[in-house]
Amino acid sequence: MAPLKLPALDPASVPEQRGSGYPEPFRSLMGERAKRKLGDACGLTKFGVNLVTLGPGGQSALRHWHTLEDEFICMLSGEVMLVTNDGEQVLRAGMCAGYAAGNRDGHYMVNRSGVPATYLEIGSRIDGDNAFYPDDDLMWCEDEAGVFAAHKDGRRY
Amino acid sequence: MAPLKLPALDPASVPEQRGSGYPEPFRSLMGERAKRKLGDACGLTKFGVNLVTLGPGGQSALRHWHTLEDEFICMLSGEVMLVTNDGEQVLRAGMCAGYAAGNRDGHYMVNRSGVPATYLEIGSRIDGDNAFYPDDDLMWCEDEAGVFAAHKDGRRY
DSSP states (O other), X not given: OOOOOTTEEOXXXXXXXXXXXXXXXXXXXXXXXXXXXXXXXXTOOSEEEEEEEEOTTOBSSSSBEESSOOEEEEEEESEEEEEETTEEEEEETTOEEEEOTTOOOOBEXXXXXXXXEEEEEEEEXXXXXXXXXXXXXXXXXXXXXXXXXXXTTSOBO | OOOOOTTEEOGGGSOEEOOOSSOTTHHHHTOSEEEEEHHHHTTOOSEEEEEEEEOTTOBSSSSXXXXXXXXXXXXXXXXXXXXXXXXXXXXETTOEEEEOTTOOOOBEEEOOSSSOEEEEXXXXXXXXXXEEOTTSSOEEEEETTEEEEXXXXXXXX
């Protein structure tokens, strides 16, 4: 079969990216997490679409909520635990979750199984968005040079 | 297993919706097409997320492109034919497609197989978006009462 051509896209043709914008000790907590930026590969700018693989122990993010960004995920394989204010729920292939901008219900997903899990994550791209972390000593601040990570008392990481 | 609670969502808990905003004879061309509005069910407003089932012969839309709306689809099961300016490509489970706002490459998908196909479709919600239909005698016009469908010579449907 001939390779797909844009606007069609085979996710396997998009390089996996690892790493995190968090400072330590948070960055390492994400564990085995790889993302293929599918929306970027198609030239989309209004929202991002990532195909995420979480290895055993990997997590999607720190528990957080966004001020202006809507987020949505759809599980494709494996299972993860979704953690929110109300506790924990297992998400298996075919299940979804949606996090509306401004809803102060911090969320993250963690793979507590022994096999990789994959999901699609979608997030709107909105200028001026911020994220808050109810469980962790992290906030984002901005000076003339740009956005930086700080402790909640204001000290920079 | 207990039912999922928001922000988690089992797509099966969201009612299927049929129908189309197109006038005839275009509406009937969509065939067997049902959508579950997952993003709305989660309270999202910045983009829509629909789980779409296309029966045999069903199609996603008329061939079109958007001025301001980014669109993205991810195939979940079955297969569809994606039709664009450059011709046709088969999309099977796991394959994706992304349509950037303003790219004048009209697209639609049609299920030419004998079994249903399912996919996730995501579209940004942007005021003032318009869509154009290179193959069909349809355009959207606006008067003080709202948007209406017209022939390309301006006569209302």
